[in-house]
Amino acid sequence: MINKNGIFKLIILITVIAMLGAGLAGCAPKPSGGADENNGDQGEVSNVEPVKIGVLAPLTGGLASIGEQLKNGNELAAKMINENGGIKSLGGAPLELIFLDGEGRQEVAMGEVERAIDQEKVSVVTGSFHSPSAMGATQVAERLKTPYLIQVAGADDITNRGFNYVTRVSVNLFKYGYDAVSYFDWLNKEKDAGIKKIALIFEDADFGQSTAKGSKEAIKDLGFELALDLSYPAASTQNMTPYVSKIKAANVDAVIATSFIADALLLADSIEELGLDAIKLGISGGFADPLFAENIGSKVESWFLADNFNTDIPGIEEVNNKYSETYNSKMGGHAAHAYQSILIIADAIERAASRDRDDINNALKETSITDSSKIIVPYKAIEFDEKGQNIYAEPVVIQYQDGERKTVFPSKFATSEPKF
Amino acid sequence: MLKVENISAGYGKIEVIQDINIEVEEGEMVALVGANGAGKSTLINTVSGILKPTKGNIVFMGENIIGHEPHDIVNKGLIQIPEGRQLFGDMTVEENLLMGATSPEGKKFKDETLEYVYNLFPRLLERKRQISKTLSGGEQQMIAVGRALMLKPKLLICDEISLGLAPIVVADMFNIISGLNKEGLTILLIEQNVKRSLAISKRAYVIENGKIVLHGLSNDIKDDPYIKQAYLGL
Amino acid sequence: MNLTLFGQTLVSGLLQGGIYAQIAMGLMLGLGVLGIINFAHGEFLMIAMYVTLIVFRLDINPYLAIFISFPLLYFLGVILAKYLIIPILDRETMAQFLIMIGLSLVLMNLAMIIFSPNFYTVKAALTGKTLKIGEIIIGANRLLGFAISILVTGALLWMMQKTELGRNIRAVSQNRYAASLVGVNVKAIYQIAFGISLATLGISGPFLTPIYYVSPNIGSFFILFAFAIVIVGGMGNFKGALVASFLIGLADAFGAVLLPGSTGPILPFIFLILTLLFKPKGLFGGSGI
Numbered sequence: 001m002i003n004k005n006g007i008f009k010l011i012i013l014i015t016v017i018a019m020l021g022a023g024l025a026g027c028a029p030k031p032s033g034g035a036d037e038n039n040g041d042q043g044e045v046s047n048v049e050p051v052k053i054g055v056l057a058p059l060t061g062g063l064a065s066i067g068e069q070l071k072n073g074n075e076l077a078a079k080m081i082n083e084n085g086g087i088k089s090l091g092g093a094p095l096e097l098i099f100l101d102g103e104g105r106q107e108v109a110m111g112e113v114e115r116a117i118d119q120e121k122v123s124v125v126t127g128s129f130h131s132p133s134a135m136g137a138t139q140v141a142e143r144l145k146t147p148y149l150i151q152v153a154g155a156d157d158i159t160n161r162g163f164n165y166v167t168r169v170s171v172n173l174f175k176y177g178y179d180a181v182s183y184f185d186w187l188n189k190e191k192d193a194g195i196k197k198i199a200l201i202f203e204d205a206d207f208g209q210s211t212a213k214g215s216k217e218a219i220k221d222l223g224f225e226l227a228l229d230l231s232y233p234a235a236s237t238q239n240m241t242p243y244v245s246k247i248k249a250a251n252v253d254a255v256i257a258t259s260f261i262a263d264a265l266l267l268a269d270s271i272e273e274l275g276l277d278a279i280k281l282g283i284s285g286g287f288a289d290p291l292f293a294e295n296i297g298s299k300v301e302s303w304f305l306a307d308n309f310n311t312d313i314p315g316i317e318e319v320n321n322k323y324s325e326t327y328n329s330k331m332g333g334h335a336a337h338a339y340q341s342i343l344i345i346a347d348a349i350e351r352a353a354s355r356d357r358d359d360i361n362n363a364l365k366e367t368s369i370t371d372s373s374k375i376i377v378p379y380k381a382i383e384f385d386e387k388g389q390n391i392y393a394e395p396v397v398i399q400y401q402d403g404e405r406k407t408v409f410p411s412k413f414a415t416s417e418p419k420f
Numbered sequence: 421m422l423k424v425e426n427i428s429a430g431y432g433k434i435e436v437i438q439d440i441n442i443e444v445e446e447g448e449m450v451a452l453v454g455a456n457g458a459g460k461s462t463l464i465n466t467v468s469g470i471l472k473p474t475k476g477n478i479v480f481m482g483e484n485i486i487g488h489e490p491h492d493i494v495n496k497g498l499i500q501i502p503e504g505r506q507l508f509g510d511m512t513v514e515e516n517l518l519m520g521a522t523s524p525e526g527k528k529f530k531d532e533t534l535e536y537v538y539n540l541f542p543r544l545l546e547r548k549r550q551i552s553k554t555l556s557g558g559e560q561q562m563i564a565v566g567r568a569l570m571l572k573p574k575l576l577i578c579d580e581i582s583l584g585l586a587p588i589v590v591a592d593m594f595n596i597i598s599g600l601n602k603e604g605l606t607i608l609l610i611e612q613n614v615k616r617s618l619a620i621s622k623r624a625y626v627i628e629n630g631k632i633v634l635h636g637l638s639n640d641i642k643d644d645p646y647i648k649q650a651y652l653g654l
Numbered sequence: 655m656n657l658t659l660f661g662q663t664l665v666s667g668l669l670q671g672g673i674y675a676q677i678a679m680g681l682m683l684g685l686g687v688l689g690i691i692n693f694a695h696g697e698f699l700m701i702a703m704y705v706t707l708i709v710f711r712l713d714i715n716p717y718l719a720i721f722i723s724f725p726l727l728y729f730l731g732v733i734l735a736k737y738l739i740i741p742i743l744d745r746e747t748m749a750q751f752l753i754m755i756g757l758s759l760v761l762m763n764l765a766m767i768i769f770s771p772n773f774y775t776v777k778a779a780l781t782g783k784t785l786k787i788g789e790i791i792i793g794a795n796r797l798l799g800f801a802i803s804i805l806v807t808g809a810l811l812w813m814m815q816k817t818e819l820g821r822n823i824r825a826v827s828q829n830r831y832a833a834s835l836v837g838v839n840v841k842a843i844y845q846i847a848f849g850i851s852l853a854t855l856g857i858s859g860p861f862l863t864p865i866y867y868v869s870p871n872i873g874s875f876f877i878l879f880a881f882a883i884v885i886v887g888g889m890g891n892f893k894g895a896l897v898a899s900f901l902i903g904l905a906d907a908f909g910a911v912l913l914p915g916s917t918g919p920i921l922p923f924i925f926l927i928l929t930l931l932f933k934p935k936g937l938f939g940g941s942g943i
Contacts (some may be wrong), residue, residue: 244912
């Protein structure tokens, strides 16, 4: 006979541990993907010694589907460059990508990057999506004095540690949060939106905290009123109604939300249910996930979504078509940033005319790409500040209009007017 | 009615009882006496189907019941009042009794048997809505007996029903059992209380270290010099 | 806090508590009778929710999925009890733990393989419909989910207290040795009880799916609260669990509204700790069911 009392104590123990842990991590196990690690088709083989580039991406594990997109984007860019004659200043040296599977785990990512630098002798490292992996990997690169170009990982601290060898193409989280408010400021000025009181609701881990920090600063800078500052643990929140009730009771004009997909869906449902009357903007993460729109249906049109990419951006048709042809899927933001990163690295190596890591790093930091035909991400230029952050990386605001994902802000990339 | 033939059984590799032979005729009251640890409970659990014997046969009402599930054996009318009463502690008195009426035979006579049990133990009627674990030891033993009766036993095995009860309650209990036998119920009495068991039973078996060492008429065993010295303290 | 916000929070907490109740009840039934912690309880809810999704995708009213999920979950419970759980009942607790956690992971990963890790939502007739009482707004889907939950809980309580099957289940839970001695087929009761434990989820699934979403890890969200409720309500105490469900639901809702930042969800947890400190057997005392 089983001792039920003993079991009861065990349940208590487990529940307590689980509740403590709930805020720290989701409980989903990671499926093991089967992405192979070979380097794929990178174009014609040249007899000049190639320039090796390490590309970190979560090719297996729970983030494998994103890893696959990253891999495709990197691969396609390398192929195009190699087909066009490789690095001319190095006698037409082709780019050789060494894919490093970080599995979405920091320690694995760090080990892989160290291996690539020490053993594969790569000249430069790029990639990663998972912020903790990027944090660790850049630390390794900094120690081994190897340039590291971040493609999409958003954590602010990646470029805030005073590292000399780190650069980032994409928007960081602080900027996402800040520009969400800038967008409201623009709506007020250009569209007479009359927004004064803003509520923030965000998941309470690094993702949400970082964007909220940006929003709060912008609210102060641009003279808005921060009416509510709500955060919640994504892994253990099943009922969003109380939060929405609170927002509703505060009579705000606009809401900025930062969520993962599950909580984004619950939040949108509760907002609909309680009939919250405010302008809503969701930042990246769950809101940028195509599943968000798929699941909440036509209600999605009442949301503004901040993302780092949209397929309606002018001038990307060629790459877009090439991508669809090659991989039989639509190019998304991850793949676009990956593609862009390889272009940036190729440009730096071209200018450095060297395989030396320091030479390439110096060239990378002096990057100035302003020719819009060389930019497929929605940034008007690519230049890095002293921390290595792309000065021109700004989110685009997207709105679903008649089922189409339209860019409504900034004006340079807008294909439609915002509706609210 | 019950024939235990060459039964050996035990727990794991340890054989607790060996080559036991016992017979109970219809209408009889037979006692199985022995010290604590002699193998009485092992034998009873084997008869009830809870333990599987390593060898031997158990024939009840002409049918070999080896390998039958405990609930199956109960449904045939071989009922045990287990040692330590084994009530459903969080149920009321009446619910405990009604648990006896779950067998097909018990169901058929549910109402009249319940009345019979309440007549036998008026105390239980007074407390029928009380949670059984809050009752005294003697009252709990009444529930155990009553619950067994609700199953309409053909053979009733009483396992240590005097254990842990006050002397006056013990006397009452033996009177009740004796009375049930006089009404025609076949009873196998398993007891450490050798003196009282021998006094009310017709025949008796003495078990020691897993073996039957003596059997015969209770009157004769009572006078056996070995028994007198070892069990009766005379 | 104004009156509207208070009312809205109260209603939201009660509705949420009611939804937790039915999940906790089933968990407790399996726990109380078989003495095994069903770590996969949430994953069985997930199965019922995927059944609802499939029915919905076939353009059939998702509520009708109950006619599949209810019997399906019942028989799944009976079969699992017979071939997986009864054989391990006499094993060490740690071995049972590993097997049940393993079952939970297997089911989750199966769902991931079959349905992908994506999130799906189901629209029912009541989706988007609301009920307004004064200034307080109640989602019709939630209200229905709540009503079904209360119904299931009530039916379960009634069955346990008033029917012979319920009495037999309680008997096995309180003393399985004695139960076998009064002719109860203990193994059959184990199977039926576990079947019922999962069948309650078969009822919940079709009504919860339109409120939430389906994904392979949806079960893990509910299971945590279900365990907390079993602890607060007292082991084996169905009525206690019902009250505890409401208390936890309310604590969760008021925590979100009253406490600053993301400290809200700590309120049910504080509640749990206080219960353990001052009433370690649960607010209403444990019993053997």
